[in-house]
Amino acid sequence: MTSKNVNNAGDSYILHFDIYIFQSAMSIEQLIKLKEKEKIVFIIRRYGLTFFWSWILVFVLFVVPFFFMFWLFNHSWWGQALFFIPVVVGVFILIKTIFIWKKNILVITTHRVVDIDQRGFLDKEISDVPYGQIEDVSGRIKGFCGTVFRYGSLQIQTGNGKVQIVVEKIKQPVYVQQEINELRERYLK
Structure with a gap:
C-alpha cells in the first residue's frame, strides 16, 4: 500500500x-x-456460514413486524408489544450470535493450542494443550453442506486423556489438522 x-x-x-x-x-x-518466544500462528473462529439459520431467524424477527406495523399500532398497547417484542428478541439473538462468534476461538501458537470456548455472555472456558501432550489430531468434514462449503470439526486428544478439545464447524479442518501436526513436529524437535 x-x-x-x-x-x-x-x-x-x-x-x-x-x-x-x-x-x-x-x-x-x-x-x-504467551510464554517467552511464543507467537500466535493461527486464530480460528467458527465458519460464518454455519450461522445461516440464526441470520434467517434474526431477519424474520426484524422484517415481519414491519409488514404489520400499521395494523399492530392501531391495536392499542398489545399491538405495539407484538411489534416491539420480536424486534427486541431479534436484536438480542443478533448480539449474542456475534458475541459468541467473536469470542469463541481456537488459538494455535508455536508452543501450544488454546481453545477459548465462550458458551454465553457469562460462561467462558479456556483449555490449553502443549504440543508435547497432544497424542492425536483429527479433522472431519461431514454431510452435504460440510463437503460443499469445506467446513467440519477438529478434535485434539491428549495422551493422558484428560483434555479433549473439539472445535465444531470450522473452515477447512483437515488443513488446520495438518498445520497443527507440522507445528507439533517442529516444536518437539
Missing part, C-alpha cells in the same frame, strides 16, 4: 483495519498469556 495513487481516505480505512486486527490480537495475547 505504498503506491502514491491511493487516496487519503483509503489509507485511513486500511490503517484503521490494521489497527483493529492488531488490537484484537493484542487482547488475545493478554488473555492466553
Whole structure:
C-alpha cells in the first residue's frame, strides 16, 4: 500500500483495519498469556456460514413486524408489544450470535493450542494443550453442506486423556489438522 495513487481516505480505512486486527490480537495475547518466544500462528473462529439459520431467524424477527406495523399500532398497547417484542428478541439473538462468534476461538501458537470456548455472555472456558501432550489430531468434514462449503470439526486428544478439545464447524479442518501436526513436529524437535 505504498503506491502514491491511493487516496487519503483509503489509507485511513486500511490503517484503521490494521489497527483493529492488531488490537484484537493484542487482547488475545493478554488473555492466553504467551510464554517467552511464543507467537500466535493461527486464530480460528467458527465458519460464518454455519450461522445461516440464526441470520434467517434474526431477519424474520426484524422484517415481519414491519409488514404489520400499521395494523399492530392501531391495536392499542398489545399491538405495539407484538411489534416491539420480536424486534427486541431479534436484536438480542443478533448480539449474542456475534458475541459468541467473536469470542469463541481456537488459538494455535508455536508452543501450544488454546481453545477459548465462550458458551454465553457469562460462561467462558479456556483449555490449553502443549504440543508435547497432544497424542492425536483429527479433522472431519461431514454431510452435504460440510463437503460443499469445506467446513467440519477438529478434535485434539491428549495422551493422558484428560483434555479433549473439539472445535465444531470450522473452515477447512483437515488443513488446520495438518498445520497443527507440522507445528507439533517442529516444536518437539
